Amino acid sequence: MPVSAKICGLSTEDTLGAAIAGGASHVGFVFFAPSPRDVDPARAAALVAMVPDHVRAVGVFVDPDDAAVERAVSVAGIDTLQLHKTAPSRVAALRARFGIETWAAVAVKTRADLDAARSYAGAADRILYDAKTPDGAALPGGMGVRFDWSLLDGFRHPLPWALSGGLDAGNVAEAVRRTGATLVDVSSGVESAPGVKDVDKIAAFLQSVAQL
Numbered sequence: 001m002p003v004s005a006k007i008c009g010l011s012t013e014d015t016l017g018a019a020i021a022g023g024a025s026h027v028g029f030v031f032f033a034p035s036p037r038d039v040d041p042a043r044a045a046a047l048v049a050m051v052p053d054h055v056r057a058v059g060v061f062v063d064p065d066d067a068a069v070e071r072a073v074s075v076a077g078i079d080t081l082q083l084h085k086t087a088p089s090r091v092a093a094l095r096a097r098f099g100i101e102t103w104a105a106v107a108v109k110t111r112a113d114l115d116a117a118r119s120y121a122g123a124a125d126r127i128l129y130d131a132k133t134p135d136g137a138a139l140p141g142g143m144g145v146r147f148d149w150s151l152l153d154g155f156r157h158p159l160p161w162a163l164s165g166g167l168d169a170g171n172v173a174e175a176v177r178r179t180g181a182t183l184v185d186v187s188s189g190v191e192s193a194p195g196v197k198d199v200d201k202i203a204a205f206l207q208s209v210a211q212l
């Protein structure tokens with residue numbers, strides 16, 4: 001099964017170009033979050049304009065209100081929502097309102113966290129399993145934290161899914177081998193500093209994925 005990759009938290013033309021040239025299937029833009037990767041929708045619009053039709057432009061949000069999503073969809077032109085810390089009913093409501101592919105991020109540390117993914121069946125199109133960040137962390141993602149992949153052993157996924165959390169060029173092959181993921185997501189693993197994407201690391205990550 002071929003493996004696809006999402007490069008998350010892009011904010012510059014050169015790093016977006018590296019993601020597209022390297023074969024990313026999805027590129028992610030973080031909106032309205034206290035993140036070094038946050039991009040204004042107007043700025044994101046210039047980036048999304050570079051994204052070819054075969055690559056999905058994903059807007060990443062933390063429990064957004066309708067107005068935030070409206071701005072990102074109408075101004076930036078994203079075609080997929082990735083929702084962190086968002087209840088299933090709210091995910092379903094945003095998916096119905098905006099009518100675009102919608103992912104629910106599920107923060108995983110224990111098997112019980114994983115079981116919570118079941119409540120997104122019928123509400124989302126895809127689950128993004130991400131690592132639970134430490135209590136008090138400013139962000140629910142992009143922290144380079146990895147969860148225990150063995151938690152996924154034998155788990156019956158309620159929806160199509162993607163694997164995230166602490167991935168990089170050096171461990172993505174093992175992650176895919178251990179979990180069977182067919183879509184992987186990375187942010188800090190392709191950065192030289194928080195929020196600073198690195199074109200060489202992006203290329204190396206995508207090369208590792210292409211070799212799977």
Ligand SMILES: O=C(O)c1ccccc1NCC(=O)[C@H](O)[C@H](O)COP(=O)(O)O
Binds near residue numbers: 030140145166188
């Ligand atoms: O990356 C952020 O700054 C961010 C901010 C707010 C919500 C989510 C965020 N990132 C979500 C992602 O999809 C990351 O790619 C994912 O958490 C993996 O990050 P990393 O472990 O650094 O590869």
